[in-house]
Amino acid sequence: MPSQMRKLTLAADHVARVHKVVQDQGLTAGAELHTDADYDRWVEQIIRAHPAPKAPTRLFAYGSLIWKPEIEHIGEQLGAARGWHRAFCFRMTRFRGTPEQPGLMMALDRGGQCRGVLYDLPEDNLERQFGKLFRREFTYKPANSMPRWITVETASGATPALTFVMNRASPLYAGRQSLEAVADVLARACGHWGTGAEYLLNTVSHLEAKGIRDRNLWRLQRLVAELIERNPAEPNVL
Numbered sequence: 001m002p003s004q005m006r007k008l009t010l011a012a013d014h015v016a017r018v019h020k021v022v023q024d025q026g027l028t029a030g031a032e033l034h035t036d037a038d039y040d041r042w043v044e045q046i047i048r049a050h051p052a053p054k055a056p057t058r059l060f061a062y063g064s065l066i067w068k069p070e071i072e073h074i075g076e077q078l079g080a081a082r083g084w085h086r087a088f089c090f091r092m093t094r095f096r097g098t099p100e101q102p103g104l105m106m107a108l109d110r111g112g113q114c115r116g117v118l119y120d121l122p123e124d125n126l127e128r129q130f131g132k133l134f135r136r137e138f139t140y141k142p143a144n145s146m147p148r149w150i151t152v153e154t155a156s157g158a159t160p161a162l163t164f165v166m167n168r169a170s171p172l173y174a175g176r177q178s179l180e181a182v183a184d185v186l187a188r189a190c191g192h193w194g195t196g197a198e199y200l201l202n203t204v205s206h207l208e209a210k211g212i213r214d215r216n217l218w219r220l221q222r223l224v225a226e227l228i229e230r231n232p233a234e235p236n237v238l
Contacts, residue, residue: 104191
């Protein structure tokens with residue numbers, strides 16, 4: 001972990017400038033939600049597919065699960081997922097965006113490498129833990145961010161871990177975009193859960209606190225801050 005954290009360009013003042021009070025517009029017409037039975041099937045499939053059932057069960061966190069885990073864990077360590085990278089790669093018209101000003105949300109997409117946090121999960125209540133986790137991570141059909149076992153490298157060797165990866169078959173998949181294009185979205189988008197800028201700030205600051213420096217996100221937070229400073233203030237109630 002670095003002895004001194006770097007100072008971010010993006011700050012709470014920037015987030016406050018783009019925050020708006022947004023009414024939740026509810027489900028998009030034709031949207032289909034996962035049911036309890038769907039989640040039960042996901043849990044059963046994931047537990048059955050564990051590549052090393054006798055090994056500790058671990059969760060690889062790369063975004064909001066670092067700063068808002070909402071799961072029980074009995075230990076943590078840093079790890080690297082090769083073949084995957086963080087990306088704001090799917091559109092959202094709810095939560096942190098609206099139909100009029102869609103946002104972008106982060107997922108693991110193919111290619112590159114991603115450093116994150118590995119949580120050790122207690123083995124005695126995996127079904128309940130996974131059920132709670134899946135309900136948080138994906139709501140609509142098809143799922144945008146799907147649970148999947150991947151291999152994560154740690155200081156003590158490679159280990160399987162559950163994480164959430166981008167479903168490229170989703171109609172909301174935005175593909176690979178330039179950091180400038182992503183910054184333009186995050187500097188403006190806001191939903192009833194908050195802004196894209198807030199999500200980015202929370203993620204980058206907590207990664208930095210863990211000693212994880214993602215070059216793309218570090219550049220992205222600077223671009224978002226600069227755009228917010230240049231953009232005129234908008235009404236804070238929609």
